[in-house]
Amino acid sequence: MAADMQMPLGGGTAVGSPVHSRSGAPDLAAAGFTDGDCMLACDSCGQLVLLPSPEPDGRHHCPRCGELLRRDHDEPLTTPLALSIGAWLLGVITLASPLLSIRLLGRYRDSTPLSGARFFLEDGAAPLALLLVATVMMAPLLRLTLRIAVLSGLLMFRSPQRMAPRMVALLRWHDRLGAWCMPEIFLVGGIVAYVRLTTMADVQIGPAAYGLFAFVVTTLVADALFEPQSIWHALNAAEDPAPFLAGSPPQSCPYCRRLAFLPPGAPCPRCGTPLRSRKPDSVARSWALVTAAAIAYVPANLLPVMTLIRLGHAESHTIMGGVAAFAENGFWPLAVIVFVTSVLFPLLKLAGLSAMLLHVSRPSGDRAWIYTRLYSLIEALGRWSMIDVFIVAVLIGLLRFDAAASVVAGPGGVFFGAVVVLTMLAARAFDPRLLWDAGTGQAAGPSGGRR
Ligand SMILES: [Zn+2]
Ligand SMILES: [Zn+2]
Structure with a gap:
């Protein structure tokens, strides 16, 4: 399935979930992914968003809920x-x-x-x-x-x-x-x-x-x-865009917001924190x-x-x-x-x-x-x-x-x-993402927080 692209708003581009090619791997090229881009899941609504390479004074908001996802600065360190x-x-x-x-x-x-x-x-x-x-x-x-x-x-x-x-x-x-x-x-x-x-x-x-x-x-x-996010960029300049294991849903790191298509509970490829969707x-x-x-x-x-x-x-x-x-x-x-x-x-x-x-x-x-x-x-x-x-x-x-x-x-x-x-x-x-799950009738995910 090709990525479901939406109009960019404030620098972030919404990406349909999950983003998979015919082979089952996440189709990042179809989603407009180029070197230096990063994909993350919004903390507030769970939307998958593609962020471009850092640009002068860039401010990137979630296209779905408006949350500020990243601010770019000329001298980030x-x-x-x-x-x-x-x-x-x-x-x-x-x-x-x-x-x-x-x-x-x-x-x-x-x-x-x-x-x-x-x-x-x-x-x-x-x-x-x-x-x-x-x-x-x-x-x-x-x-x-x-x-x-x-x-x-x-x-x-x-x-x-x-x-x-x-x-x-x-x-x-x-x-x-x-x-x-x-x-x-x-x-x-x-x-x-x-x-x-x-x-x-x-x-x-x-x-x-x-x-x-x-x-x-x-x-x-x-x-x-x-x-x-600038620190993660400096630490992991050459990291894999979105690590993938066949059949796994997108999991967002609760700490560094790194996205990976790995089983729930697998360590975040960037910071090692166990991955949870909620x-x-x-x-x-x-x-x-x-x-x-x-x-x-x-x-x-x-x-x-x-x-x-x-x-x-x-x-x-x-x-x-x-x-x-x-x-x-x-x-x-x-x-x-x-x-x-x-x-x-x-x-x-x-x-x-x-x-x-x-x-x-x-x-x-x-x-x-x-x-x-x-x-x-x-x-x-x-x-x-x-x-x-x-x-x-x-x-x-x-x-x-x-x-x-x-x-x-x-x-x-x-x-x-x-x-x-x-x-x-x-x-x-x-977890504010449960509010969006409730609105769309989605389940809370494999490690979700619903009672
Ligand atoms: Zn959002
Ligand atoms: Zn992480």
């Missing part, structure tokens, strides 16, 4: 390497520098970005201490370190292909850490906490505030210029995580996330109490930010994921495109719910004058942190 080294240095210096200082009742204190971790531990909220250190320091710095190691290895070694297995392991961790890097969310949380503190005391901004801003901007630019047991795992998050959402909203002590008088605040306090003081934009990220986003995530899980269990109409957009939105915005945890972290890290004036972490924060982490894990466990 040196520019991201230089920016990543700069970001790493900024991060190390910033995280050890003073963030805010406060004068109250004749006393003085200052805090670094991670001071809150110590007081989370003292207040019996160890999971939040771990979450703060992991998302603001460990994940971002480790991810930059891994990227620097891979990029410098590719530039320094004459035949980096020999190092491929080790580089693949480093890149896999680089990919996994991506969602857990949150310095930009901490920066916004810090600004909200600063505004709140200025209503109570004389608060000064320290060098880490400016350093954090520079760290966030440099990291975001380095992220935007780093394209993992994430295993994704619906069951996603339902379990959504249910756990929904249960944790109740105490997260009913219990106080922090207690404010002023002159011996204690005043506990739930998440909605914090929103009300901003509104009472006239900080309406901040009240809206906290309400949207801490109350609305978790609800949207729970409702959206539940709707998608119900849709793939009982397909009703073709809503795959809308649900795929909603899924991308949930993945991109879901992590911003962490703002509330970071606001409390900055407040308890600075305002600590015993009974005179202190902020103490409350039990609601741990449940709220659990909601954010569980919904993020639920979104990652879900």
Whole structure:
């Protein structure tokens, strides 16, 4: 069967599935495949797409669902390497520098970005201490370190292909850490906490505030210029376009998106990860995580996330109490930010994921495109719910004058942190390609995730 070609859109060309010649082998020439092209399966909808050789400033989208599949850059290795080294240095210096200082009742204190971790531990909220250190320091710095190691290895070694297995392991961790890097969310949380503190005391901004801003901007630019597909291209310039075993369906690598016509479970010819057409047991795992998050959402909203002590008088605040306090003081934009990220986003995530899980269990109409957009939105915005945890972290890290004036972490924060982490894990466990399978009535594949 000749390949079913569709009109190219944004650089990617849709290819019918499976693409087989009379002999049964994938007919890549009929699909317009030339040297330097690469075929991959879209992460979001499973569509097979032919991408051309890298071209200046090329952006290649999936013709079926619109997902960005690859960005081409003029300097795919040196520019991201230089920016990543700069970001790493900024991060190390910033995280050890003073963030805010406060004068109250004749006393003085200052805090670094991670001071809150110590007081989370003292207040019996160890999971939040771990979450703060992991998302603001460990994940971002480790991810930059891994990227620097891979990029410098590719530039320094004459035949980096020999190092491929080790580089693949480093890149896999680089990919996994991506969602857990949150310095930009901490920066916004810090600004909200600063505004709140200025209503109570004389608060000064320290060098880490400016350093954090520079760290966030440099990291975001380095992220935007780093394209993992360029690394695969440099490591495997002469690889077989689409390895083939007679009678095998197209299998997509869950990690590097490499396509191969090999049996389910066979190792990816590029990175060695077992090939799966769909994430295993994704619906069951996603339902379990959504249910756990929904249960944790109740105490997260009913219990106080922090207690404010002023002159011996204690005043506990739930998440909605914090929103009300901003509104009472006239900080309406901040009240809206906290309400949207801490109350609305978790609800949207729970409702959206539940709707998608119900849709793939009982397909009703073709809503795959809308649900795929909603899924991308949930993945991109879901992590911003962490703002509330970071606001409390900055407040308890600075305002600590015993009974005179202190902020103490409350039990609601741990449940709220659990909601954010569980919904993020639920979104990652879900396989959006099942939405398209549901719309077309296809089976989920040999290793599919349907229950
Ligand atoms: Zn797609
Ligand atoms: Zn792979």
